[in-house]
Amino acid sequence: MRKRTTIGLALATALAFAPLAGHAAPAATYHAPKNGFGQPDLQGTWTNASLTSLQRPAMFKTLTLTDAEAVALEKRRAAARANQDKPTDPKLGAPPVANDPGGYNASWTDPGVSLGRIDGKVRTSWIVDPADGRLPYxxxxxxxxxxxxxxxxxxxxxxxxxxxxxxxxxxxGSTAGPPMLNVLYNNNYQIVQSKDAVAILVEMNHDARIVRLTDRKHPPADVRPWMGDSVGWWEGDTLVVETTNFNPGESLRPYFDNSILLSPNAKVTERFTRVSPKQILYQFQVDDPATYSQVWKAEMPMNAAPGPVYEYACHEGNYALPGILAGARKADKEGRKIEAVDVSGR
Known part of the structure; x- marks a missing residue:
């Protein structure tokens, strides 16, 4: 369960992140406002909630869709969600299912209601390279x-x-990142800047990543914090963040078509560019020869979100883990095999 309490709290793109042919870069006329330190101001609350996923589903053959195609798909998704949001309790009209105690409906989820749009174009995947929008394992x-x-x-x-x-x-999933990916709900982020650091507060699990701006030196290879070690610098209006030294315990990040595997020696380079008062263009590339056949690249919009980010207290009243382990032990005693949900996206 979640305990909610309020938390107080331009496009200089390197060649490696150059847009693919056929999709235009954001208008270069906008320049982010400056904060008190003279830096481009990325501060605020942002969301990457979207129906677009990291990898391109097989139903799509191109990186972009027309507005009409997007609207039709969004309507179908809305209808499916409404169906998933029907009561699951037989006392409220749900049909009873034998040997099924029931569960949550979709009312608590918040994956987004629209596909991602960058420079006015609807995206079918965040991955832009390889061109097929799939992870190049x-x-x-x-x-x-x-x-x-x-x-x-x-x-x-x-x-x-x-x-x-x-x-x-x-x-x-990889909601805390890097790279930071959208998941089922709580896709909000708060960015706070100081002269020497940028803090990214992630709603999901209340993770907080600190990006040092004072140097580009990573710690020794045996120092591997959760979310890796992030150092950053400014290139014009773009914040560039390089992360290495990943913890082996977070290599697998499973969540449907946003699932990824990163080896501990991967390097993730992110670029945050405020392209309008209400949007940050978030670009990233993953260099991980142990896992992938090439460096792969992606980009997504982070849109301005209303209101504060609330505390996500995963540990408070959470019976999931004791229930999971107790259920497995009961199944073992009864000689039953546990059928886990496949969240691989494959």
Whole structure:
């Protein structure tokens, strides 16, 4: 359960992030306002909630859709969500299902209601390179991904083997990043700047990432904090952030078509450019030869969000992990096999 309390709190793009042919860069006439330190001001509350996912679904063959195609798809998704939001309690009219105690409907989820739009164009995936919008796993990388997913789905001996989201250590998927990806709900971020650092507060699990602006030196290889080690610098109006030294425990980040695997020695380079009063263009590339056959690149909009970011207290009243482990032990005693939900996106 969540305890909610209020938390107080330009486009200079390098060649590696040059737009692909056929999609225009944001208008260069806008320049972000400056904060008291003379830096481009990225501060505020932002959201990446969207029906667009990291990888391009097979139903789409191109990076962009027309507005008419997008509106039709958004209407279908809205209708499906309304159906998922029907009562699940038989006392409220839901049809009873044998041996099913019932569960949540979709009222508590908040994945977004529209596809992502960058420079007015509707996106079918965040990935822009490779051109097919799919993660370019190497043979070894894909096997490592499958093995990690299998372990996450079938390891019930103790809490240490369960995914980080279940253990309330980091948000599920890659919501905290880097790279920061949209998930099922709580897709809000608050950015706060000082002269020497940028703080990114992530609503999901209340994760907080600090980006140092004082130097570009990463710690020794044996220092591997959650969310890696992030250093940043300014290139014109763009904040560039380089993250290395990832913790091995967060290599698998499963969430449907936003699932990714990063080896501990991956390098993620992010670029934050405020392109309008209400949008930050968030671009990133992942360099991980141990997992992927090439460097892959993506971009997404982070849109201004109303209101504050609230505390996400995952640990408070959370019965999920004891229930999961107790259920597995009961199934073992009864000789039953646990059927886990496939969140691989494959």
């Amino acid at each position: 190497s043979t070894a990388g894909h096997q490592a991904y499958v093995d990690a997913l299998r372990k996450a789905r079938n390891s019930w001996d103790g809490p240490e083997n369960r995914p980080l989201g279940e253990r309330c250590i980091l948000g599920f």
